[in-house]
Amino acid sequence: MEKRLSKISQTLTPSPIQELSHLAQRCGAINLAEGFPDFAAPAHIKNAAVSAINSDLNQYSHVQGICDLLATRMKSSHGLDIDPDTNIVICCGQTEAFAATMFAIIDRGDEVLILDPAFETYETCIRLAGGVPVYVPLDPPHWALNVDRLRKSFTSRTKALVLNSPHNPTGKVFSMEELEAIAGACCEMDCFAVTDEVYEYITFDAKKHISLASLPGMQERTIITSSLSKTFSVTGWRIGWSCALANIASAIRNIHVKITDSAPAPFQEAALTALKSAPAYFESLKQDYERKRDYIVDVLASLGLQIRFKPQGSFFVFTELPETWLLSDMMVCVSPGRQKQNAKKLLEVVHLYEEAQGRVVSIE
Ligand SMILES: Cc1ncc(COP(=O)(O)O)c(C=O)c1O
Structure with missing residues (x-):
């Protein structure tokens, strides 16, 4: 008898989020793919x-x-x-x-x-x-x-x-x-x-x-x-x-x-x-993320990305890539090296972060 995978499992593809995360780990890159904080838990x-x-x-x-x-x-x-x-x-x-x-x-x-x-x-x-x-x-x-x-x-x-x-x-x-x-x-x-x-x-x-x-x-x-x-x-x-x-x-x-x-x-x-955490914990969580939201929105805008909607919550910024960058969203994430122009822009983000915080942090 031929042993086959179920029909439904054959329709599933690897998660782009997981794929980017693995790539980031393998290359030692900053991982902006997955929604997890880069700081210590309380x-x-x-x-x-x-x-x-x-x-x-x-x-x-x-x-x-x-x-x-x-x-x-x-x-x-x-x-x-x-x-x-x-x-x-x-x-x-x-x-x-x-x-x-x-x-x-x-x-x-x-x-x-x-x-x-x-x-x-x-x-x-x-x-x-x-x-x-x-x-x-x-x-x-x-x-x-x-x-x-x-x-x-x-x-x-x-x-x-x-x-x-x-x-x-x-x-x-x-x-x-x-x-x-x-x-x-x-x-x-x-x-x-x-x-x-x-x-x-x-x-x-x-x-x-x-x-x-x-x-x-x-x-x-x-x-x-x-x-x-x-x-x-x-x-x-x-x-x-x-x-x-x-x-x-x-x-x-x-x-x-x-x-x-x-x-x-x-x-x-x-x-x-x-x-059972005190209300102050939840308040400082909000404030920290809000400060980071303001920061990343400014940085991305200064690189030419048009942030037409300033996030009101969660920890994501969703923005269109400028047409002049000439790459899809996925390609910008995984292959900036193929496009020197994009690589340069992404590195600018990294350097801005390093300068501001003394270390590299993710978008969260
Ligand atoms: C909207 C949303 N729901 C759920 C999850 C996953 O939550 P959990 O870790 O509790 O499975 C995520 C993770 O990024 C998310 O962004």
Whole structure:
């Protein structure tokens, strides 16, 4: 019998983000590809992880205290009433939480709306679950939501809409008016909203993150996914969660248990400490990223890149390359050496950073 890979796996291609990361590692280059911070995680949570390992908390575990702390936070930040015993599932990062959520709600042929541009894993998870991703473009330069277009994208097969705010890659934070329009459409079409709120604590200027679930009629149809990764600079710890109505959370939990059993035990323990962090921690996180946002926007503008939308949150800058650079975005990243002009410009960025900070740092 000929042994073949599954049809779905043959449609998957390597992630450009991972590819660029590997290349950066191999060449010793600055890695601007992956969304991870280049600075140390807070000492208080690292100490909690070390102490958990030293206490031999090494076995499969489901640390209920995380759910208690998350429920308290969601009440105080978004006014949501969450039952920590039934509504929350701790997973291996937002990535697994999102995948398990898709497996829990998607039947073959169900359509899922994704606002475009979007973080790359959504489409793959939807397809793996048998769903059909349907892209709804946001309008540049400000990545405005065209409500009419959004409404026209719903069909009788639409099962869910994915909302990521603060947004990767544009840095957009969706406004209350936009959230109301999304909520209205989801309620009218009776479909789920799956939110990705990993950048919840990274917003700039006067912008505030509003959870879609907090809008009228939305808690019962929203599945929140998020994680410790970005808020505590611990993307490698793999602690995230889904939060949903009890029956949906139960389905997600059953899938999570079959795929990974549980998130890493010592890091779940450290999550207890992280989630108890003082308000000052979250404030300084914001301020640091805002300062870096201002800095990189100025640097890129001085190199001739037109930043037509100043990021309002997350830690990305999304910009068009000047036509005179003559290369695609991917080519600028991987082969500046082939174009002396581009190489020179990229090196200018590096030198500006080195001069300003005494070392090379990434965009975050
Ligand atoms: C929008 C968005 N969601 C999720 C993730 C991944 O989160 P986690 O580390 O919790 O899996 C990323 C990572 O870059 C991201 O940018």
